[in-house]
Amino acid sequence: MTEIAEPGRSSRSRRTRTLVVTFLGSVVRRMGGWMPIAGTIELMGLLEVDAPSVRTAVFRLKQRGWLEAEVRDGQRGYALTPEAQTVLAQGDEVIWHARRPAELTDGWCIVNFSVPESDRSKRYKLRSHLSSLGFGNIGTAMWIAPARMRGAAEAAIAELGLDKYSAVFVGEYVGSRDLTTLLYDSWDLAAIDTSYRDFLTTYEPIVTGLESRRTLGSRDAFTSYLGLIDAWRRLPFRDPGLPREVLADGWSGPAATALFERSVGLLEGRALAYAGRWWPTPRPDAQRS
Numbered sequence: 175m176t177e178i179a180e181p182g183r184s185s186r187s188r189r190t191r192t193l194v195v196t197f198l199g200s201v202v203r204r205m206g207g208w209m210p211i212a213g214t215i216e217l218m219g220l221l222e223v224d225a226p227s228v229r230t231a232v233f234r235l236k237q238r239g240w241l242e243a244e245v246r247d248g249q250r251g252y253a254l255t256p257e258a259q260t261v262l263a264q265g266d267e268v269i270w271h272a273r274r275p276a277e278l279t280d281g282w283c284i285v286n287f288s289v290p291e292s293d294r295s296k297r298y299k300l301r302s303h304l305s306s307l308g309f310g311n312i313g314t315a316m317w318i319a320p321a322r323m324r325g326a327a328e329a330a331i332a333e334l335g336l337d338k339y340s341a342v343f344v345g346e347y348v349g350s351r352d353l354t355t356l357l358y359d360s361w362d363l364a365a366i367d368t369s370y371r372d373f374l375t376t377y378e379p380i381v382t383g384l385e386s387r388r389t390l391g392s393r394d395a396f397t398s399y400l401g402l403i404d405a406w407r408r409l410p411f412r413d414p415g416l417p418r419e420v421l422a423d424g425w426s427g428p429a430a431t432a433l434f435e436r437s438v439g440l441l442e443g444r445a446l447a448y449a450g451r452w453w454p455t456p457r458p459d460a461q462r463s
Contacts, residue, residue: 190223194231196404198240198254199262199269201449207254208246213452220397247454269407276320278417282347283324285309285317287331287340296334303330308414310360318360319414354420363421366412370430373409377402381437390441392448399438399445406434
């Protein structure tokens with residue numbers, strides 16, 4: 175069986191969690207936002223995840239407010255909650271539509287904040303949120319991103335109620351220090367590029383091999399599809415989508431994105447059709463939002 179699975183992951187429990195979340199986003203959302211628990215266990219078993227591990231992951235997602243028990247056509251299962259649907263849809267925007275490079279002429283968004291020690295938990299949350307949005311750290315409580323991220327930054331600040339402790343600026347860079355050097359010091363862009371290169375090195379020969387086969391079984395398509403997405407989905411979240419002019423020559427993001435899109439075109443339809451056999455009405459919606 176040809177299977178694409180994420181390399182270098184030593185923790186089985188962590189792999190289970192990521193695979194189940196990947197399954198929710200790439201399969202369950204396209205099947206109407208509901209999954210049969212028996213079918214889910216069987217499908218996860220194809221990727222060598224045992225039933226107790228799946229049940230534990232589902233239990234934890236239920237505790238987080240992502241899943242609700244629901245019976246459909248006599249089958250026990252779980253439906254995605256509105257919260258889960260929202261979070262997964264937001265993730266899809268990055269996973270399936272990798273951040274386009276920003277325009278250098280649009281300028282930069284700078285966020286500065288000074289949150290008192292009494293609200294340090296919110297300070298940590300703001301740092302984490304800005305990082306997940308693709309902001310880089312250029313100094314003490316100073317974060318930078320392309321100007322298009324202004325609205326997202328303001329929303330993150332407002333959500334935490336930190337407006338009076340924060341300042342947001344948008345403008346062009348006019349300093350004498352080399353901008354590329356400054357940005358490479360603000361993000362670990364070398365590590366991001368290495369991750370893209372690792373993805374290419376690992377999966378390009380596998381995908382080429384799949385393309386050269388005259389036939390690809392539906393089961394193989396499903397395991398390859400889910401494993402590929404699980405390996406890919408963290409990479410675009412780390413990429414801030416900086417203007418091409420400030421990136422080093424040979425930046426591997428575009429090549430990795432093209433390989434991912436090529437792989438999805440090859441595997442998606444057959445993978446969803448195979449998974450749909452476990453649903454009461456196997457009519458997967460392959461349209462991404």
